[in-house]
Amino acid sequence: MTTSDRWDVTQSARVPGILGAARRAPAATAYPVGTVPPAQDSPPMANRPQDSSPSSRSELNAWLVEEMYEQYREDPDALSKGWQEFFADYRPDEAGSTTNGSTVTPEASPAPRKAVAAVPEDGPDPERIRGVAARIVENMETSLGVPTATSVRDVPAKLLEVNRRIINNYLRRTRGGKVSFTHLIAYAMVKAVETVPAMKNTFAEAEEGKPGLLRPESFGLGLAVDIENDDGSRTLMVPVIKDADTLSFEGFLRAYEDVIRKIRLKKLDPAMFSGGTITLTNPGTIGTVHSVPRLMSGQAAILGVGAINYPAEYQAADTRTLAKLGVGKVITLTSTYDHRVIQGAESGMYLSRVHELLLGKDGFYDEVFSSLGLPYEPARWRTDSTDVDSQTDLLSKQMKVGQLANMYRVRGHLIADLDPLRQRPPEMHPELDPTYHGLSIWDLDRDFLTDVGGSTQKMALGDILGVLRDAYCRTIGIEYGHVLDPEEKAWIREQVEGVDEDVPPEDQLWILERLNAAEAFESFLHTKYVGQKRFGL
Structure with a gap:
C-alpha cells in the first residue's frame, strides 16, 4: 500500500461522509514489460477507486471540504480544532502519482458527452462556474450514475395538524419551544424503517469488483438545509443526525435542533457531515407540492416532503364549506431510492408505513406525547360520518356539543395536569372524549352554537374545546358540579371560561x-x- 493509499484509508475512517469526490484516486501501478496487468473489472482491494462504505462515497458535502481547505490555507487558526486536525495531513487531488520514483499518468478514458446548451456565435460568452457551484455541478453529474426510481404518496394531514397544535399549546404554557411538521414527519420516516429495513440498504462493491449490499444496523438521517449567503446566493448543506433510529422523539428533536443551530451559527465540524444513509429534504417550506430530488452516490434513499395544503381543486373554496364537506389538507411524500438495492414494492411499503404512523397507528402519537411529557392523550384518527344534507344529523351534533361542554364543566378536573412527577400515565375520561359523543377531528373546524366563554355565540368546536380545557384541565382543577345555586355557578364560569391568560x-x-x-x-x-x-x- 502506498503512502497515498494509506492516507485515503485513515482519512475516510476519520470523517468518511464529507470526503466523497474530494478523495484522491489510487496511484497507477507500473507493470514490467511482458507481464499482463489485472483485468479492469476486478481491481485489487487496495487499488479500488473508492472505499466500499456508503458514507465514504457521499457527494453531498464534498464542496465543503474544498471551501474549508482554502480557508485553512489562508489562516489555519480561523478554523475549529476538528478542522485543523482533519487538514493536518490532507492533500488535494493531483494530476499524476509517483511509483518507484517515476511519474505515471493514468491512461485517460474518453469522457462521456455532457448535456450542454449551444452557444450562439454572436451571443455572450458563458460565465464560468466556480467554487461551491462548480462542485454542485460535479455532484449532480456524478449522481447520474446511480439508477433511481421514485415512489409518491399523498397523506391526510388533519390528524398531524391537530396533534401538533396540542403539543405546541402545551409547550407554550410550560417550558417553551415548538414542534414543527417536519419534526413529526421526519420522526415517522425514521420509525417506518423499522418495518421496512430494506430502506437503509446501500450499494457497495464486494470482492473482485462485484456488486455488493450493505445492511447497517443503524443509520444516520441527513437533513438538507438551504443556506442563504451574504451575497444572496444559496448553498446546500447536509448535516447528519447520528443513529437517528435509536433516539426517542425528544432525543431526536434535540439532535435535530442542535445540528440546525450549528449550521445557522456556522459552527461547522467535520463530524456533523458523516454517517448519513437516508436524507430528508423539505421543499414544501417554499410551497413545492411534489419533488423528485437527486440521490447522491453512497446514499440509500432521499425523502421529499411537499407543502401541506388543500388539494388544488379546493383551494378557492370557502374554509367553512370545506369544513362542512370534511375536506382536509394533504401532504405529498416522495421516496427516491437506489434501485440496485431497494425495490419499488419496498419503497411503496415504506411510504405506506409512514402514512399509517401519521394517522396514529401503533401508538405513534402516544409515544411522541409521552416522550415530551404531555399529560394528555393525543387525538385519534376517525373518518367523518356527517350527513351534510340532513338537518337531523346537524341538530344531533349540536346537542352533543352541548353535552360535551357540560361534561368539561363537571368532570374536567379529572384530566387536569396535577401530576408533575408523571407517576401515572395520562388517561382520558370517556365522557371528556369527543368521540364518545359521536364527534371527530373533522368536527373541530365546524361552527356550533354555544354559551362557552360568555354569551351565546357561534364557535368552532376546536375553539370551544380550547376554552374549556384552558379553564378546567390545566394545572388547576376546578370542580363545582355540586354547587346548587345557579347564580354561583354562572359566576364561577364567568371567572374561568375565556379569561385572558396574558399577564x-x-x-x-x-x-x-x-x-x-x-x-x-x-x-x-x-x-x-x-x-x-x-x-x-
Whole structure:
C-alpha cells in the first residue's frame, strides 16, 4: 500500500461522509514489460477507486471540504480544532502519482458527452462556474450514475395538524419551544424503517469488483438545509443526525435542533457531515407540492416532503364549506431510492408505513406525547360520518356539543395536569372524549352554537374545546358540579371560561415582588424559629 493509499484509508475512517469526490484516486501501478496487468473489472482491494462504505462515497458535502481547505490555507487558526486536525495531513487531488520514483499518468478514458446548451456565435460568452457551484455541478453529474426510481404518496394531514397544535399549546404554557411538521414527519420516516429495513440498504462493491449490499444496523438521517449567503446566493448543506433510529422523539428533536443551530451559527465540524444513509429534504417550506430530488452516490434513499395544503381543486373554496364537506389538507411524500438495492414494492411499503404512523397507528402519537411529557392523550384518527344534507344529523351534533361542554364543566378536573412527577400515565375520561359523543377531528373546524366563554355565540368546536380545557384541565382543577345555586355557578364560569391568560409586564413585576417578599419572610422564620413546626408559604 502506498503512502497515498494509506492516507485515503485513515482519512475516510476519520470523517468518511464529507470526503466523497474530494478523495484522491489510487496511484497507477507500473507493470514490467511482458507481464499482463489485472483485468479492469476486478481491481485489487487496495487499488479500488473508492472505499466500499456508503458514507465514504457521499457527494453531498464534498464542496465543503474544498471551501474549508482554502480557508485553512489562508489562516489555519480561523478554523475549529476538528478542522485543523482533519487538514493536518490532507492533500488535494493531483494530476499524476509517483511509483518507484517515476511519474505515471493514468491512461485517460474518453469522457462521456455532457448535456450542454449551444452557444450562439454572436451571443455572450458563458460565465464560468466556480467554487461551491462548480462542485454542485460535479455532484449532480456524478449522481447520474446511480439508477433511481421514485415512489409518491399523498397523506391526510388533519390528524398531524391537530396533534401538533396540542403539543405546541402545551409547550407554550410550560417550558417553551415548538414542534414543527417536519419534526413529526421526519420522526415517522425514521420509525417506518423499522418495518421496512430494506430502506437503509446501500450499494457497495464486494470482492473482485462485484456488486455488493450493505445492511447497517443503524443509520444516520441527513437533513438538507438551504443556506442563504451574504451575497444572496444559496448553498446546500447536509448535516447528519447520528443513529437517528435509536433516539426517542425528544432525543431526536434535540439532535435535530442542535445540528440546525450549528449550521445557522456556522459552527461547522467535520463530524456533523458523516454517517448519513437516508436524507430528508423539505421543499414544501417554499410551497413545492411534489419533488423528485437527486440521490447522491453512497446514499440509500432521499425523502421529499411537499407543502401541506388543500388539494388544488379546493383551494378557492370557502374554509367553512370545506369544513362542512370534511375536506382536509394533504401532504405529498416522495421516496427516491437506489434501485440496485431497494425495490419499488419496498419503497411503496415504506411510504405506506409512514402514512399509517401519521394517522396514529401503533401508538405513534402516544409515544411522541409521552416522550415530551404531555399529560394528555393525543387525538385519534376517525373518518367523518356527517350527513351534510340532513338537518337531523346537524341538530344531533349540536346537542352533543352541548353535552360535551357540560361534561368539561363537571368532570374536567379529572384530566387536569396535577401530576408533575408523571407517576401515572395520562388517561382520558370517556365522557371528556369527543368521540364518545359521536364527534371527530373533522368536527373541530365546524361552527356550533354555544354559551362557552360568555354569551351565546357561534364557535368552532376546536375553539370551544380550547376554552374549556384552558379553564378546567390545566394545572388547576376546578370542580363545582355540586354547587346548587345557579347564580354561583354562572359566576364561577364567568371567572374561568375565556379569561385572558396574558399577564401585563407590570403585573408580572408585582407578582415577582410578592414572591421575593414571601421567600424572604420564609427564610426569616426558618432562622428565627429553628426546628419549630409551621406551615410553609
